[in-house]
């Protein structure tokens with residue numbers, strides 16, 4: 001097995017000495033296998049550039065261990081740093097092209113740094129690489145005659161022309177509009193995939209997170225997973241979801257809230273969920289999905305309690321079927337799938353109308369198959385459609401068995417609908433995530 005191009009253990013870094021000493025990185029552990037694209041996010045001053053310059057052998061490491069391309073960089077000699085540096089391509093926020101040189105000459109310079117080619121070969125490699133980044137027509141332009149996006153393409157060509165084992169990029173899209181930014185990262189991704197290049201990329205730009213195999217987050221010089229960062233940025237939602245290690249804790253916590261508290265929580269969560277659907281859906285994070293799932297379960301259950309129902313469940317509409325995704329003991333049940341049009345939930349999905357049923361076994365729409373599978377005896381039902389932004393029914397929520405054995409009434413329906421509007425948003429982000437990560441259990445055709 002080959003060594004991972006980046007293997008960082010317990011890495012720390014401080015600037016300054018004595019009273020001015022300032023610790024900016026602490027206890028960083030990070031291994032990046034060959035060909036993987038890792039994105040580093042984090043607030044300004046959290047140490048991202050410092051981490052990148054350490055990994056790029058641009059400064060020497062002081063604490064912990066930092067192995068890059070097979071060499072230990074902790075307390076490394078200058079010659080070692082230089083040797084490693086030559087095998088790395090760098091892309092910075094500002095393209096850092098030399099203004100006096102043409103695009104072609106800038107890229108040739110990149111080839112020269114890697115030290116692999118003779119002059120003629122360097123020129124051929126530079127021409128080819130500029131062609132690959134779509135700059136074949138601009139070989140002889142100087143940077144000031146190019147747009148920001150074009151300069152960044154030249155910078156990418158320069159970084160990649162020496163066929164580096166690794167590419168380090170610091171905010172490569174920061175000076176670009178979203179369209180050129182997208183093109184630039186797609187290009188980096190494609191070239192990296194073709195060459196098997198490892199990429200470590202720092203960005204604030206949520207729109208490009210999807211190119212990453214993995215996202216890590218720096219907060220005050222410490223590394224977190226993407227899930228932890230979403231938690232950090234969505235205090236309210238994520239505090240709630242993260243405080244608790246398992247479903248039972250989550251239940252207990254949500255249970256302790258009064259109705260106003262619960263309502264506030266849901267409002268806050270749905271607002272934050274709205275904001276983060278974009279970033280997280282792109283990120284496709286399994287751990288986050290599982291947090292969300294725990295949250296959905298707890299909220300649904302809490303809702304059932306507040307509405308004096310014995311149970312609540314959520315079905316996700318997938319084509320012409322409904323999949324049960326939130327229910328008591330779902331983990332043990334395995335997959336429960338019903339057809340749209342079958343059963344009460346299926347009827348809600350088909351008609352888009354809420355349904356109240358006083359006695360399930362007297363209602364011909366009721367499908368006892370789910371009861372058989374779950375071992376539960378349904379009496380009364382209140383079922384509501386959940387709509388996405390386009391008004392399309394993508395899920396069905398159900399309350400089962402009012403505890404006083406009365407049927408659910410219009411007031412129950414109104415309250416349930418009020419809460420479901422909030423849960424719907426969370427649910428939608430959950431759906432986006434499961435689509436993306438494919439975490440659905442079991443397979444159906």
Ligand SMILES: Nc1ncnc2c1ncn2[C@@H]1O[C@H](COP(=O)(O)OP(=O)(O)OP(=O)(O)O)[C@@H](O)[C@H]1O
Pocket residue numbers: 015016024042043044045046047048049050051
């Ligand atoms: N050469 C230096 N000497 C002293 N302190 C420095 C030096 N470079 C950075 N710092 C400090 O180290 C901390 C981390 O800086 P760094 O540039 O790594 O942050 P960053 O996450 O890249 O921020 P940004 O998103 O603004 O680029 C900051 O507090 C910064 O002021």
Ligand SMILES: [Mg+2]
Pocket residue numbers: 048049050170
């Ligand atoms: Mg920086």
